[in-house]
Amino acid sequence: xxxxxxxxxxxxxxxxxxxxxxxxxxxxxxxxxxxxxxxxxxxxxxxxxxxxxxxxxxxxxxxxxxxxxxxxxxxxxxx
Amino acid sequence: xxxxxxxxxxxxxxxxxxxxxxxxxxxxxxxxxxxxxxxxxxxxxxxxxxxxxxxxxxxxxxxxxxxxxxxxxxxxxxxxxxxxxxxxxxxxxxxxxxxxxxxxxxxxxxxxxxxxxxxxxxxxxxxxxxxxxxxxxxxxxxxxxxxxxxxxxxxxxxxxxxxxxxxxxxxxxxxxxxxxxxxxxxxxxxxxxxxxxxxxxxxxxxxxxxxxxxx
Numbered sequence: 657x658x659x660x661x662x663x664x665x666x667x668x669x670x671x672x673x674x675x676x677x678x679x680x681x682x683x684x685x686x687x688x689x690x691x692x693x694x695x696x697x698x699x700x701x702x703x704x705x706x707x708x709x710x711x712x713x714x715x716x717x718x719x720x721x722x723x724x725x726x727x728x729x730x731x732x733x734x735x
Numbered sequence: 736x737x738x739x740x741x742x743x744x745x746x747x748x749x750x751x752x753x754x755x756x757x758x759x760x761x762x763x764x765x766x767x768x769x770x771x772x773x774x775x776x777x778x779x780x781x782x783x784x785x786x787x788x789x790x791x792x793x794x795x796x797x798x799x800x801x802x803x804x805x806x807x808x809x810x811x812x813x814x815x816x817x818x819x820x821x822x823x824x825x826x827x828x829x830x831x832x833x834x835x836x837x838x839x840x841x842x843x844x845x846x847x848x849x850x851x852x853x854x855x856x857x858x859x860x861x862x863x864x865x866x867x868x869x870x871x872x873x874x875x876x877x878x879x880x881x882x883x884x885x886x887x888x889x890x891x892x893x894x895x896x897x898x899x900x901x902x903x904x905x906x907x908x909x910x911x912x913x914x915x916x917x918x919x920x921x922x923x924x925x926x927x928x929x930x931x932x933x934x935x936x937x938x939x940x941x942x943x944x945x946x947x948x949x950x
Contacts, residue, residue: 676924680867681878683932684751685860686836687803687814692867709860717931726914726934 663703670700670714685709736769736894739950742795742829743773746781746802746812750870751863755801755834757873758883762799762890769894771797781811783822790825796950797830799890804835804856807842818842826851830899830948832889836860843943853899853944855889861939862932881917881929882936885910889940893950900946910937 677693684690688706691699699707720726743763747756756777766773774789781802790798802817803810811817818826823842827850833843839856846854863883869876885906892902910933916922917930 673924673928677928678925681925682750682865682867684754684863684865686751687805687810688836688860690750690865713931713935717934720934721918726911726918726930 666711666715667700667703667707670711671697673714674700674710736766736771736797736896736950738770738772739797740772740774740793740795741766741797741799741894741950742789742793743775743799744781744786744801744811744817745775745777746810747778748813750865752802753870754863754865754873754876754879754883758879758887759799759801760874761887762894765891765894771894779812781817782815783811783817786811786817787822787825790829795829797890797893798826798832800831800833800835802835804833804838804842806837806840807845809833809835809838809842818846820845823851824849826854828852830893830950831855832893833857834861834886839939839941839943843941847944851944852948853942853946855899855903855940855942857936857939858941859935859939861886862935864929864932878929881913881933885913885933886936896949898946899944899948900942903940903942903946907937907940910934910940 682690682692700710743759745756745759746752763773763775774793800809803814809818823846826846830852831854833856840858843854843856863879865879866876888906888909889902892905914930914934917926
């Protein structure tokens with residue numbers, strides 16, 4: 657499977673997950689700006705800087721979910 | 736916080752800084768209740784000259800920087816340069832919480848090397864999901880609260896006397912609880928999207944410097 661096919665598949669997955677958001681939800685990312693769901697979808701489809709950022713985040717999160725990292729207890733100390 | 740000085744910057748020039756502006760009011764109110772001397776730099780006053788002058792005059796124990804950022808910078812109003820490696824020394828002797836993207840990557844460590852007691856910030860972009868129907872009333876935006884309550888919890892914990900390291904952990908623990916709720920078996924596909932952004936903020940938050948430092 658070529659890199660282009662994997663990229664296309666990854667984008668499809670990320671877009672499918674993004675589609676779960678209601679249309680009245682936006683996401684702000686610092687000075688990169690604030691985006692509606694449709695705007696984010698465009699960035700992801702285009703694979704531009706913003707799109708790549710969201711794709712990478714998706715992949716990192718999925719990896720953490722798969723590895724169970726989300727449920728590891730933080731070391732907590734009380735002063 | 737009694738007899739302590741707390742300085743906060745609240746630029747307000749775009750949507751997310753407006754959200755930070757409003758949500759930071761809770762921190763100002765808490766600091767006031769605890770008897771702190773509060774210096775609230777807002778809007779156009781969040782500039783390098785004004786901040787430098789106030790810091791030199793008041794020597795705050797706790798500094799909260801709201802704004803945009805990159806690995807080497809926290810910005811002020813209209814994204815003007817506020818803190819960079821060149822003037823990071825102005826943060827000397829304070830515990831700093833920077834609610835901005837990326838600045839803990841490099842600037843935070845530089846600030847500590849130049850005398851900041853601790854610098855709590857983020858290694859990556861700071862994500863906030865928000866309700867488009869609530870942007871004129873940010874404090875009633877329950878979606879944004881998912882992200883801004885754990886973030887505020889850094890400062891709340893510091894004001895309650897917890898150490899810098901502990902305050903960061905308390906904030907991360909609150910984030911983790913919310914992430915676990917959002918990824919539970921009862922969670923919706925929508926919740927998973929929010930969990931992802933909250934998880935990213937939690938993962939990228941770090942405390943540089945003296946983790947035992949208290950305000």
